[in-house]
Amino acid sequence: IEACTLTKDGKKIPNYISAALFSEEGRQYIAGIGIDISERKKAEKALVESEEKFRNLFETTVQGIIYIDAKGDVVSANAAAAEILGASEKEILSNNIYNHWNVIDENGSEITNEEFPMVKSLRTGKTITNVILGVYNYKEERYRWLNVSSSARFRAGEKKPFQVYVTLEDITEQKKAEHALRDSEEKYRTMFDTMTQGVIYVNEKGQITSANDAAEKISGISSAEAKGKTIAELNVKAVHEDGSDFPVETRPVQVALRTGTQIKNKVMAILNRKEKRYRWVKVTAIPKFRAGEDKPFQVYATAEDITEEKEAEREQAKLSAVVETTPDFAGLADENARAIYVNKAGRKMTGISETGDITKYKIFDFHPRWAAEKVQKEGIPEAIEKGSWSGETAILDREGKITPVLQVILSHKNPDGSIAYFSTIAHDISERKKAEKAQARLTAILEATPDLVGIADENANAIYLNEAGRQMTGKSLEEDITKYKIPDFHPKWAAKKVVEEGLPEAIKKGIWKDETALLAPDGKEIPVSQVIIAHKREDGSIEYLSTIMRDISERKKAEKSIEEERAFASTLINGLREGFAVIDKDGTQILVNDELTKMTGFSKKELLNQKPPFKYWAKEGMAQM
Known part of the structure; x- marks a missing residue:
């Protein structure tokens, strides 16, 4: 007791x-x-x-605990194990580990009972730790992710375990967090890799730790080459907007790393190593800090490629420079035809100062009444319908001066077809109008002259023939004379003379003059005095040819009559039996008859165009003569 x-x-x-x-x-x-x-x-x-x-x-432990005997029967299980497995303690205790459990590995593949950690420990006597398994919870109808460890227990002197001690750590929430983190990282990586902006991460030493594809596209340097190196080591060249060098130490990433301040929207150009050209970027650099530290451990930088924008700005600047320096009126108006821009030449043409507010005017206000009506009734409607209109109008300045112009109006439309704005260009044609008036006067003169006036191109193809010329050659006012060449208006002998003498000499010396003939409609020849002029370009090549032909029929008749009278007189004089001579008022001997040559023995050639004393005068009678 x-x-x-x-x-x-x-x-x-x-x-x-x-x-x-x-x-x-x-x-x-x-x-x-x-x-x-x-x-x-x-x-x-x-x-x-x-x-x-x-x-x-x-x-009370949150870990599930199960004891399994040598037969594989569950001999003990705590409440946490029951909750994790979705079964009561009684259900668990009536179970055997060799019964079918719905278990998967981390890849989602189903595993067999032989692969269970507790089975391995029971079979081998070894401790198995930290095996991640998904065990189906039938009560919740979902998998619970567990970190399973199993340890074999031995009795003294025995080599086979009599029991296995199993712990089940529920890591479902941890797994969810890991999946969420992995999804987040995947989303971040996808976004990082597909962003149109270049992105780089730089550590506290200035070394690049990460760079996306867009950054590689901008710089022409691969992320593999860039990783672990500083911007200085990569020798990335950059310039400011004014074209001056952008030193590495003053660039946004380095400044943000050194000062811990954000640098936003800094515009710079980076030399692309592959393309061998500069790409314009807008850079933002943001420093990152660890809790309690005032020095950044990292800088996150983005680079927005604005090359196209910059090039567009340059083209716009060039276009603006052209528009501002052109002598033509150039203007823009909104969809209601209210002026929103007029260039320097336009302001000068309209008498509006360079600082004057042009938005108070409409397009029509820059024209005299007749031109304003033309623009309003014809120009704007046709520009809206067809996209453009052109016509002759006039610009009215503030003092009433009118300048004739050739004007073009364009309508610029929105995607839905509505009018976005109008643009117009008006070219001063004052000089052209003066030239046209002068040309009209000259044409009137040419059409009124009785002489033939014609113009031909450098290949002698007719391009103009005045009214007198058409009458002389039998060509109606409606007939197309461009099918003719200069020689076609002449008889064969005259055409040959023009082709072989006239045109070559005119081309060589600029002008040729001679007598030729026109071919009349009835086939008869009209004798003419002809001039051919070659008009040349600055480089000396022929631009066009002009010709003037005066009808000399009456002159030819008079000359023939005179010739006939001279022949008759010569016959009478030569019929005299006395010697005969004619001396003009200057004393020149201009005519001798045959009898005088016989008497003196001198030929007519020797006697004509001689002045006293003549060869046939004797010295004795010279003074008397």
Whole structure:
């Protein structure tokens, strides 16, 4: 029996007492043995307390705990295991690990019972740790992700485990977070790789840690080449908007890294290493800080490629410069024809100062009344319908001066077909109008002259023949004379003379003059005095030819009559039996008859065009003569 004994000081000592009855010499005795069991009692108490603590831990831990015997039967499971597996403790205890459990690995592939950690531990006696499995929870109808560890337990002296201790750590939320993080990273990576903006990350040493495809496209440097290097090491050349060099230490990334301040929308041009040309970018650099630190550990920089925008600006600037320097009126108006822009030449033409507000005018206000009506009734409607209109109008300045112009109006439309704005260009044709008037006067003169006046191109193809020329050659005013060449208006002998003498000499010397003939409609020849002039370009090549032909029929008749009279007189004079000579008022001998040549023995050639004293005068009578 167990009982307590008291010490002298009253302390109770637990004892294990045994008693036995025996006889000795006729007398009966009781022998008793008392064993101090204080230490055993302490150990028993500690064991109870330990078991209580273990039970509390077993029941309250968030980790699932299962004990499996050598047969694979579950002999113990805590509430956490029941909650994780979606079954009651009773259901778990009636289960065997070799029964079918719906378990998958991290890749989503189903695994067999033999691959379970607890089965491996039971079979091999080894401890298996941190195996990630998805176990289907039938109550929740979803998989719970678990970190499973199993440890074999042995009895003293035995090599085969009698039990396996299994822990189930529910990491479902952790897995969700990992998946969310992975999805987020994938989204970030997709965005990072597909952004049209170039993006780079630079560490505290200025080394590039990451760069996307757009950054490579802008710089012409691959992300593999850039990684781990500084911008200075990569020798990336850059310039300011004014074309001056942009030192590395003053660029946005370096300034943000050095000062910890954001640099936004800095425009610069970067030399693309592959394309061998500059690309314009708008750079923003943002420093990143760790908690409690005032020095950035990283800079995130974006580069927006604005090359096309810059080139468009340059083209716009060139166009603006052209528009501003052109002598023509150039203007823009809104969809209601209200002026929104007039160039320098236009302001000068209209008498509006360079600072004057042109938005108070409409297109029509820049014209005299007749031209304004033409623009309003013809120009604007046709420009709206067909996209453009052109015609002759006039510009009216503030002092009433009118300038004749050739005007073009264009309508610029929105995608839906509505009018966005109008543009107009008006070219001053004052000089042309003067030239046209002069040309009209000259044409009137040419058409009124009785002489033939014609113009031909550099190949002698007729392009103009005045009215007198058409009458002389029998060509009606309606007939197309461009089918003729200059020689076609002449008889053969005259045509040959024009082709072989006239045209070559006119081309060589600029002008040729001679007598030729025109071919009349009836086939008769009209004698003419002809001039051919070659008109040349600045380079000396022939631009066109002109000719004037005067009818000399009457002159020819008069000359013939005179010739006939001279022949008759010559016959009479040569019939005289006396010597005969004619001397003009200057004393030149202009005529001698045959009898005088016979008398003197001198030929007519020797006597004509001589002045006194004549060869046939004798010295004795010279003074008298």
